[in-house]
Amino acid sequence: MRIDVVTIFPEYLEPLKVSLVGKARAAGRLDVRVHDLRDWAHDRHNTVDDTPYGGGPGMVMMTGPWGEALDDALAEGYEAGASRPALVVPTPSGRPFTQELAAELSAHPWLVFAPARYEGIDSRVTAEYRTRMPVYEVSIGDYVLAGGEAAVLVITEAVARLLPGVLGNAQSHRDDSFAPGAMANLLEGPVYTKPPQWRGRGIPEVLLSGHHGKIARWRRDEALRRTVANRPDLVRRCDPSVFDRRDREM
């Protein structure tokens, strides 16, 4: 997968050199290019924003630098042999980012991110690129960030770990809290490792029993308990096969 990021804070994307995403890049599974939007500014102050039409607070990012930056990043990518780009615009007014959307984005061979600062990008920019490619306006949650760069980090990490060969073990996806399957929409329960005693605390005895059926049942119970406590909204989205007669008698 190729990823281009156009930003006024290229150094904000430094974490993409670390950990899973950094390793995916080193392994040649991910090609990340970060571009400084100010390279496409038109004046000696490197201005990329202006006051909003209709008035109001804050500044709006201008069409000119964004259009030229995206055109150049796209031309460079096509030149390098990339194809079928999708534009991802992080914004608190976007569609909620979910595991399902991460999977959808991971199916694109090329993502171009346009994170905004200030009050956002002039809407004609997304309107323009929508005529040429899929455009995803994405929000990573119901809170307001100072800009979309942190969202680029979040989205890139969630997408990269779904790419073939990036996670060592295909099983690792299967048990994800939001992965499709019988446990879909149940949060993961507690986990333990050695030593068996720590500060007077042991581990649940069932995990030492070697009884795989009982262990699976215990894990499901704990997952359900945690989901009811932390995300009651998810419980009604669970597959009915998750529940049995014993649950209904509770």
Ligand code: 6GU
């Ligand atoms: Cl994608 N951007 C900003 N600025 N704030 C957000 C967000 C994105 N998602 C949630 N809040």
